[in-house]
Amino acid sequence: xxxxxxxxxxxxxxxxxxxxxxxxxxxxxxxxxxxxxxxxxxxxxxxxxxxxxxxxxxxxxxxxxxxxxxxxxxxxxxxxxxxxxxxxxxxxxxxxxxxxxxxxxxxxxxxxxxxxxxxxxxxxxxxxxxxxxxxxxxxxxxxxxxxxxxxxxxxxxxxxxxxxxxxxxxxxxxxxxxxxxxxxxxxxxxxxxxxxxxxxxxxxxxxxxxxxxxxxxxxxxxxxxxxxxxxxxxxxxxxxxxxxxxxxxxxxxxxxxxxxxxxxxxxx
Amino acid sequence: xxxxxxxxxxxxxxxxxxxxxxxxxxxxxxxxxxxxxxxxxxxxxxxxxxxxxxxxxxxxxxxxxxxxxxxxxxxxxxxxxxxxxxxxxx
Numbered sequence: 001x002x003x004x005x006x007x008x009x010x011x012x013x014x015x016x017x018x019x020x021x022x023x024x025x026x027x028x029x030x031x032x033x034x035x036x037x038x039x040x041x042x043x044x045x046x047x048x049x050x051x052x053x054x055x056x057x058x059x060x061x062x063x064x065x066x067x068x069x070x071x072x073x074x075x076x077x078x079x080x081x082x083x084x085x086x087x088x089x090x091x092x093x094x095x096x097x098x099x100x101x102x103x104x105x106x107x108x109x110x111x112x113x114x115x116x117x118x119x120x121x122x123x124x125x126x127x128x129x130x131x132x133x134x135x136x137x138x139x140x141x142x143x144x145x146x147x148x149x150x151x152x153x154x155x156x157x158x159x160x161x162x163x164x165x166x167x168x169x170x171x172x173x174x175x176x177x178x179x180x181x182x183x184x185x186x187x188x189x190x191x192x193x194x195x196x197x198x199x200x201x202x203x204x205x206x207x208x209x210x211x212x213x214x215x216x217x218x219x220x221x222x223x224x225x226x227x228x229x230x231x232x233x234x235x236x237x238x239x240x241x242x243x244x245x246x247x248x249x250x251x252x253x254x255x256x257x258x259x260x261x262x263x264x265x266x267x268x
Numbered sequence: 269x270x271x272x273x274x275x276x277x278x279x280x281x282x283x284x285x286x287x288x289x290x291x292x293x294x295x296x297x298x299x300x301x302x303x304x305x306x307x308x309x310x311x312x313x314x315x316x317x318x319x320x321x322x323x324x325x326x327x328x329x330x331x332x333x334x335x336x337x338x339x340x341x342x343x344x345x346x347x348x349x350x351x352x353x354x355x356x357x358x
Contacts, residue, residue: 242334
């Protein structure tokens, strides 16, 4: 049996009255632990809504401090937070929205030596990173640890969302087997990004995270959602588990993690 | 066969800004070849000296051609090919 305080019942009443959520579902949210990797454009909106929804524990991974050029899209940070570590700035906002959320700051750069230790304490991972090398590393770690990862990525006016559950479907590297070589794909820093776009994509990730915790609906496992803000179109393609995947394929068992070299360059 | 090709935003500057263009061919390879012939800027962004770039995924309708017959996959009139490059921004 679960119990909620009167304040919690009032705070989450719009969830609790949904038959698909109810008191039981809200209790699942309250006892869930979600790790947000990256407190940038994707992690910011996702953290705001996961906190408001009552996800019990939010882990925040980021090593950066808040810069002026972040504020065009990283809405969890404010002008008063310039220079602060992003994890601390995000924690303050989360606690102001919902003091019931337990926030764990991981103010470190994700690498092969710390990633497994960080992800192990969480039920679900949300990938809001901003480069291929961290995405590859995080994917490999999630495959090794059997963690489900809600993927989102943005570029200029386009976004992608999927759910990688290595037990049921493809992983990130079934979709992106090789990292683009230098000169191939630009980072947001170099190419720009429409500020509202990571908001849209980050909230689609948060939506998937909440569905997965509640066990409702049809998650984006084996499906890649593509969002084009200029045309205001979405479409979907299938992602299949690659039997020869270097991360999750048979016979390609990962034994240890390695750091990938950072790459960011220009495509198009 | 006339096939529609969905062009990702970074490559639209090579196709007069359009999001979908038409190209001809009987296989994915022929359609992409025709696309590259019509719009030369696209060619070098899809291919390098060893073939189709591995971080550019090609879908025929909603299926990854790597799980069909690759570039030899036959196409039919009205099919939609989507060019989906890997992106990593956050």
